[in-house]
Amino acid sequence: MLLQFVALCSCFVSPFAYYVLAQQPPSSPILNAEIDAFINGLLTDWNSPGGVSVAVVRKTGNDTWNVETKGYGVAKADGTNVTAQTLFAIGSNSKLFDILATGLLIANTSLDPRISWNTKIKTIIPEWGLMDPIATDEATIIDLMSHRSGLPRHDFMAKLSDDVLDVIGRLRFLRPSTEFRETLQYNNNMYTVLSYIPTAILPSKPKFTRYVKANIFEPLGLNSTTYSFDVANATGNLADGFFKQQTNLSASIFDAGIPRAIPFWAQVGGEDGHLDSGAGGVISNAVDMAAWLQTLLSGGGNAATKEVIIPPEAINMVSSGITVFESSPYVRLLTRLCQRPAQNPFYGSQHPFLSAAVYGGGQAQSTYRGHGAFPNSS
CATH class of the missing domain: 3.40.710.10 (DD-peptidase/beta-lactamase superfamily)
Structure with a gap:
């Protein structure tokens, strides 16, 4: 069974989720009460003023896809909740x-x-x-x-x-x-x-x-995905950025603070884009990213029409390991972020289930408990 998932916020993909997903029977929902509690617990433990949108896709035995999407936490300063349609900057996944x-x-x-x-x-x-x-x-x-x-x-x-x-x-x-x-x-x-x-x-x-837009977004039906702040903002679904105002300058990023909304990081260029469009300019939501995952897992095809849009050879090339991370940034990030040892199977260890990471094109590659993982984070 092919399975992949993506989380939209900081675009950090946790190998813990692979551990949890691996425990679920193929017919069971992945985004169940246990996962809900875990994600909401992380948002609480990290004193996050914002939220996250999650998509999970699984290929079934009859060449169809099981797709789940869900939002957690807060999308806007006015208290609007995150949904599967909430738009986030996807950072270096771009x-x-x-x-x-x-x-x-x-x-x-x-x-x-x-x-x-x-x-x-x-x-x-x-x-x-x-x-x-x-x-x-x-x-x-x-x-x-x-x-x-x-x-x-x-x-x-x-x-x-x-x-x-x-x-x-x-x-x-x-x-x-x-x-x-x-x-x-x-x-x-x-x-x-x-x-x-x-x-x-x-x-x-x-x-x-x-x-x-003309050769990837539109042919794949990624209709909410854009490089333009103006286009995204006009939908009313663009999430606010947040930071926490601290009174203690030595406070951790996980400590409580006063939530403040901040302007979107890249408001210039419109649909012509800006300098960092290639490196980090895509704005999307969980619904479109679920379709994108299906494309990547199916060798470049449109999930609905089966028409091949991305050459399989290109997907294979960018998924190859070309350069090696001397010290995996994902392990370092996990070491800092994992705040719930009771729920995290590798907290406090040397992460024996995580392999070294290699980088191809636009994504890293590693394994967790023998399962391939292709994360990127900015």
């Missing part, structure tokens, strides 16, 4: 749309010249360049998608409203911190570069966001 859009271009037989995963960036984006001349000459699509350019994050080197091509031209002034291809260093800027490829090589020069 990277998977970015790199699979590149996969569509690689599969496009009408392009001349064709591109491949090993195409060098300098051959398709003349403005490309890094401080390291070897990386400038040799970096490929695979290098950028697997975070092995040699650059650290440099997240604050530009504004969201800056022109993508101008920012690509500035990369040559950023210092690397490792040798090219030496290690994985998570870098949003490389996904900004990848997001420029449709504009660079297609005769119509489409904006990246409009290319993804």
Whole structure:
């Protein structure tokens, strides 16, 4: 039985949930009273002012899907509850749309010249360049998608409203911190570069966001999914961001505080997107993400029509392990976040059931108790 789930909020996927899901008979609901209590308990223990939306999909024996969606907690400062239709920024899970859009271009037989995963960036984006001349000459699509350019994050080197091509031209002034291809260093800027490829090589020069909308969102029926704050906000379903105002500056992020709503992080660009659209710009809900999971689990097909939209070869490529996390960020995050030892089977241990994590394109890959997990979190 194929099973996958996604949680929309901070887009943190807990391996504990895999443990719980594995205990359920195939015909039983996953989002049952036990899971409800666990999620609501976490929101309470973490003093969360917000909420989370969850989707679970399972493939049944007759080639149909069992889909469950549910919201927990608060979506807006006015007390509106989270539902399966609540829209969240999905953070770095957006990277998977970015790199699979590149996969569509690689599969496009009408392009001349064709591109491949090993195409060098300098051959398709003349403005490309890094401080390291070897990386400038040799970096490929695979290098950028697997975070092995040699650059650290440099997240604050530009504004969201800056022109993508101008920012690509500035990369040559950023210092690397490792040798090219030496290690994985998570870098949003490389996904900004990848997001420029449709504009660079297609005769119509489409904006990246409009290319993804026309070739992924719409064909898959992801009708609530968008890169535009304006579009999402107009639905009335966009969740507020929250922070907790602390009076004690040494307080933990999990301590109680005064809930404050904050403006959406990226309000510029409309449907043309912004600088970080490729790296983290998608806004979606649990209903659409359930359909997206079905696409990924079925080899790229539309869940309703069965038409193949994403080439299976592209899904296989981005799901491959290319670079290795020296220390899994998911284990480190779990160590900090797990606050309910009675309900968490690996709390306080060295996480013996979690494998090392590897990164392909737009997602990591690891195993939990022998079950494959493909998380991403920003």
